[in-house]
Amino acid sequence: xxxxxxxxxxxxxxxxxxxQLRRIGxxxxxxxxxxxLIKLPLATWIEAQLGTNGYTVAPGARYLDNITxxxxxxxxxxxxxxxxIAFTIAASVPTAAQQxxxxxxxxxxxxxxxxxxxxxxxxxxxxxxxxRVEGPVSxxxxxxxxxxxxxxxxxxxxxxxxxxxxxxxxxxRDVGAIAAIAYAVRPWLVIDGAFDAVLADQGxxxxxxxxxxxxxRVWRGR
Numbered sequence: 001x002x003x004x005x006x007x008x009x010x011x012x013x014x015x016x017x018x019x020q021l022r023r024i025g026x027x028x029x030x031x032x033x034x035x036x037l038i039k040l041p042l043a044t045w046i047e048a049q050l051g052t053n054g055y056t057v058a059p060g061a062r063y064l065d066n067i068t069x070x071x072x073x074x075x076x077x078x079x080x081x082x083x084x085i086a087f088t089i090a091a092s093v094p095t096a097a098q099q100x101x102x103x104x105x106x107x108x109x110x111x112x113x114x115x116x117x118x119x120x121x122x123x124x125x126x127x128x129x130x131x132r133v134e135g136p137v138s139x140x141x142x143x144x145x146x147x148x149x150x151x152x153x154x155x156x157x158x159x160x161x162x163x164x165x166x167x168x169x170x171x172x173r174d175v176g177a178i179a180a181i182a183y184a185v186r187p188w189l190v191i192d193g194a195f196d197a198v199l200a201d202q203g204x205x206x207x208x209x210x211x212x213x214x215x216x217r218v219w220r221g222r
Contacts, residue, residue, distance in 0.1 A: 005086035005112035011219035018210030025203030061100025140167035
């Protein structure tokens with residue numbers, strides 16, 4: 001899903017874990033993955049990230065997917081009509097050779113813009129993925145806009161149309177939308193569920209359940 005341009009207070013360890021089941025059209029079968037993302041703001045302007053799509057099970061494939069390390073640079077806070085702005089640079093490295101797994105080295109660059117309008121929060125991402133940088137490289141441009149509305153102090157709903165250009169065979173074209181709902185059980189614990197419908201090219205549908213935790217303040221800034 002789309003990422004915000006805003007950062008948590010420095011020293012706040014955040015962990016996002018989930019389970020995703022995707023049904024791929026035209027006889028592609030089911031794919032199950034267990035993504036995880038760990039985030040730690042080092043200062044008000046930079047956040048370190050480490051994540052993976054996790055263990056993936058699909059017809060003829062069982063593997064631990066690539067490990068991704070990233071740095072998000074927060075450039076501007078939102079002021080007046082100006083949104084908050086951030087940029088993320090990420091590198092993805094393969095794990096061990098496994099059944100049905102394509103080992104590649106990948107790079108990603110994303111620009112983020114976020115803005116609040118009362119109870120409505122908007123996140124816009126645009127960027128490019130460079131798949132298989134060891135060659136031959138396949139470039140994939142993408143954009144996504146998420147609109148989240150706070151129904152209550154704890155409950156929110158969001159919708160996110162998205163577009164990814166074609167970078168087959170590693171990453172097919174993706175034109176679709178995500179609908180999601182999130183509930184804050186505690187200020188540090190959020191449970192969410194999402195439904196992703198991809199209209200082209202693979203015609204897949206996916207369901208995702210996840211948990212976001214910020215249980216530890218590693219240090220406190222002044």
